[in-house]
Amino acid sequence: MYTIGQVANFLGVSRDTLKFYEEKELVKPKQNIENGYRKYSHLDIYDITTVNFYREIDIEIKKIQELRKSKSIDGIQSLLEEKEQEVLLEIEYKKLLLKKIQIVKEDCKNIKQFLGEYIVKEMKPLEIKGEIEHFTAYEEYDTLKKNAESLKKAVTLTSLRRVIHFNEKGIIEDKFIIVRKVEGTDEEIEGEILSHPKCIYTIIEDGRWSTGGENIDQHVEANLRKLAIEKGYELLGQVYINLLLTTYEDGLERVFLEIYAPIK
Template structure:
């Protein structure tokens, strides 16, 4: 027979864990009524190692309790299959988080390299999955959730593109489309594909820290026209704007946007 301290030491578990197992009726050591001391025999130790075995696979206590009552080999296999599917889903979720983190790192580099500068760049294909009136049109966010590749159904503004149509007289249309990137050779395309092989590309800063809350659309438009004239480009009357990154300075947001402006 062993004391709780001895069992905790050679099995590498805490006393609290052993008491928790006892509370959940996963192990039932004999207890001295007079002094409350517990005594564990070799069968108790076997029970504890069995519970630890399943806990190391992150099997829930409730499932282990069911297993302790009765579980055939097929039942155990079914339990493990269920856990395997859960782990595979979690791996896919972690992969998605890793991809998002890598994208943010790339966006930081874009800001450093292109802020306030113009270059020529391809706008790669995007599938249009829907449209909302404005990013503040919260009642339309259900549509956004249904049509984006998002982290556990969170609404992400990075799936939105602001699209502005204009001519020499000014703005003709201003809307937001819900998009997703089209990977090479992808087959499950349902929406319209939009892409432009040649665009003026730049990164601009918006947000109250830099603008004081003023609308800077006219200033940006003037800057685009000036850059197009200087480089001999003909604007096609379209601008695609994507939110890259938001941070804060002095409690005010700094918003960085990338712009694709199709040209000839």
């Protein structure tokens, strides 16, 4: 017979884990009524290593409790197949998560490279999934949740594009569309595809830290028009604005926006 300390040392588990197994009736060591000390037999130790085996492949305690009562080989196989599907789904989720992280890392790199700079760049295809009046139209967020590329189905603003239509007199239309990046040629596309082979591209900083809360639309428009005149570009009367990243400085938000202005 062995003490709880000895068993914990043998098996490399904590005393709390052994007590937890006991609470869940996965192991039933003998207990001295007078001093409350537990004594573990070699059969108890075997039970613990069996529980550890199933925990190592992440089988839930509740499932192990069921298994302890009775489980045929077919039943165990079914349990493992269920766990296998759960793990495969988790792997797919982690792949998507990794991709999201890599995209944000690339966005950080682009901010450092193109902040305040102007180049000509393609706006890659986007599928239009829906539209909301404004990012403050909270009652329309159900549409955003339904159509946005959010891993946890939570509201984020990164799937929104602000679209400004303008002419020489000023802004004609200002709206927000929900989009999805189109990757590959074999995807099933349901919505309208939006793309422009040539755009004036830049990244600007918005947010209270840099602007004091002032609207910078006119400043951005003036810079685009000035550059178009200098380079001999013809603006097509549209600007697409994408939220790349939000961070904070002295408690005030710093917002980095990606600008695409299609040209001929």
